[in-house]
Amino acid sequence: MEARATAKYLRISPYKARLVADVVRGKPVGEALSILRFMPKKGARLVKKVLESAIANAEQNPQIDVDSLYIKRIYVDEGPRLKRYQPRAMGRAFPIIKRLSHITVILDEK
Template identity: 70%
Template sequence: METKAVAKYIRISPQKARLVADVVRGKDVETAITTLKFMPKKAARILRKVIESAVANAEQTDTIDVDTLYIKSIEINGGPMLKRYRPRAMGRATRILKRTSHITVVVDEA
């Protein structure tokens, strides 16, 4: 039986978050959390919290053994973008897109 956790509107670009997600996808939960704990990326901290939330959701059901959980899938989709403007030469302006992410983690028993 699988459980999931979702974090929405996280202020990190999906491209940067996917780099970290690719490292832990398919691993068991303990290994993934340990790996993310020592990774020097902003996305690692965010992803670790979402994985821990998915494990906590799994603990709420009595049928799941938490020690045998593994990461079935991690999906990182783009959220809405904050649009800002930066002044450029000769009176022009350039748009800056500050991207957000929606992160979904699904854990399942091995």
């Protein structure tokens, strides 16, 4: 049995969030939570929140043993981009691309 959780439109670039997701991929949920708790990155806080949501979703299913869960899949997709412009010298406009992410966590039992 699987449990999943998704967080959409998070204000972090997918590249930065994937650095965190790669660290915890395939680990048991207890170990992954302790890794994320002490990791000094913004993406760690966001991934931890999605992971806790997936664990809470798993607890709602009586057939799943929460103690034997591990991260089967975790991936970060790119969301829409916010396009902003910053004024520069001599009337020019300089584009600023603010990237958004969608984080998905899928848990499974060992």
